[in-house]
Amino acid sequence: EPTSGLDTAGALSVMKAARAAADSGRAVLCTIHQPSAEIFEMFDQMLLLQYGGEMVYFGPIGRHSRDMLDYFYRNGASKCEDKENPADYIISLIGVGIGHHTGKDWGAVWTGSEENKRLRAALETGKEDGRADGSPLRPAGATPFEYTTDVPTSIAFQTKHVLVRTFRTFWRTPSYNVTRMVFQVLMALLLGLAYLQLGADQTGLRMRVALLYFTIVIGTVAMLNAMPVMMAERAVYYREKAAGAYRSLPYFLSWTIVELPFILVSSTIFSVILYWLVGLQTAAFGYFWLMMVTLMLFAVSYGQAIAIWAPNIMIAMMIAPSLTAMLMIFAGFLIKKDDIPPWYIWIYYINPYAYYLQGIVTNELDGLTFTCTAANIAAGQCYPVGSAYLDFYGWNPDDKWRNWGIVLLFFGAFRLLALAGLAYKVHLRR
Numbered sequence: 001e002p003t004s005g006l007d008t009a010g011a012l013s014v015m016k017a018a019r020a021a022a023d024s025g026r027a028v029l030c031t032i033h034q035p036s037a038e039i040f041e042m043f044d045q046m047l048l049l050q051y052g053g054e055m056v057y058f059g060p061i062g063r064h065s066r067d068m069l070d071y072f073y074r075n076g077a078s079k080c081e082d083k084e085n086p087a088d089y090i091i092s093l094i095g096v097g098i099g100h101h102t103g104k105d106w107g108a109v110w111t112g113s114e115e116n117k118r119l120r121a122a123l124e125t126g127k128e129d130g131r132a133d134g135s136p137l138r139p140a141g142a143t144p145f146e147y148t149t150d151v152p153t154s155i156a157f158q159t160k161h162v163l164v165r166t167f168r169t170f171w172r173t174p175s176y177n178v179t180r181m182v183f184q185v186l187m188a189l190l191l192g193l194a195y196l197q198l199g200a201d202q203t204g205l206r207m208r209v210a211l212l213y214f215t216i217v218i219g220t221v222a223m224l225n226a227m228p229v230m231m232a233e234r235a236v237y238y239r240e241k242a243a244g245a246y247r248s249l250p251y252f253l254s255w256t257i258v259e260l261p262f263i264l265v266s267s268t269i270f271s272v273i274l275y276w277l278v279g280l281q282t283a284a285f286g287y288f289w290l291m292m293v294t295l296m297l298f299a300v301s302y303g304q305a306i307a308i309w310a311p312n313i314m315i316a317m318m319i320a321p322s323l324t325a326m327l328m329i330f331a332g333f334l335i336k337k338d339d340i341p342p343w344y345i346w347i348y349y350i351n352p353y354a355y356y357l358q359g360i361v362t363n364e365l366d367g368l369t370f371t372c373t374a375a376n377i378a379a380g381q382c383y384p385v386g387s388a389y390l391d392f393y394g395w396n397p398d399d400k401w402r403n404w405g406i407v408l409l410f411f412g413a414f415r416l417l418a419l420a421g422l423a424y425k426v427h428l429r430r
Helices: 008-023 063-074 086-093 106-111 114-125 155-171 174-194 202-214 216-242 248-278 282-309 313-329 345-349 352-365 374-378 386-393 397-424
Strands: 045-050 054-060
Touching (some): 054 063, 054 106, 054 114, 063 086, 106 114, 155 174, 155 248, 174 216, 202 352, 202 386, 216 352, 248 282, 282 313, 282 352, 282 397, 313 352, 352 386, 352 397
Antiparallel strands (some): 045 054
16 A cells, blocks of 8 residues: 555655556556555556445446546446546445445446456466467466355454454453453442341342342443443444454354353352342352343343444443333332233343343242331231241242243353354444
């Protein structure tokens, strides 16, 4: 790219030197972007590529670009205006710029053109290469190149190198990872001090359930935190995938693997601080930690999937909070399952937060006993054991591992949704 970073005068000077070298008998091959009409006229031959590296034209430019323009005119292109730069004209024509775009697949037009057939015949016979006998350019017995895939390396090779690159990207993005670590500590302290050492009375019983419900907020923030990072990285992914550097699967696997240690560390920090400040049931910590890790895995996957499918960050930021608010309303705490209107009950059954909440609440309350005052008994609000309060919500302690498995399935479903978006959805149009 000899003209990159140069002004018009500098670019013209450099290309005059290249033209002089070509006139002396040397072959000059270079890439040129947005050349002026004067610079464009200096070239003898042009290879034009469209999005994805597909060939659109290869042949002579001609005086005043006549040879090149005639080819496009013969195939239905609109006329290049007299004062229009031919280079800008063809860039717009194939859909890279604005205007003149006919909607044709110019790559397919070239593939079926007579010019392409003559070019391939010339490569086989060598007649245009100066060989008088017309002998082929390819030596006898040589195996022709045959490309069976658009990516030249194996999935394992791609995954290894993309994984290393992705980890470096995470490590060099403190705004993402340090932020979530600090937020986990602050939220654990905030909730832990607000619900410090809950008692074994009826107030402590209700506050335990409220506290566990508010832990959903941690997943919501993780989801919102993941979206801008994925949105920024997907432009790099589109470019490198189009260039044949790697496929969707290695990129997807690298993001899945690299997220794991950061999620494990942040979830552990939050769980340890919160659990002992509040004084939750010691024997139930293992399940609580496991469910918290699973919630964070789901939340990050949820955010990444939205970022991959949404056309821009504004749309993503509209979709994610709206869906999350709906899921939190119908998670079974603000409105009990039995009180949810029948036309909304389907939200409860497809709600990962509902299964998360059932799991951690039954894990905490099962086996605990609570005291009741005379006022509690008189008001009919005495629940001497945790299982009695679980019956009030319609939650069964025997379902806690089923609930964890369902949240894990939601995590897997949203990872697959993200993979499908990487494989089939492209928002970059240039």
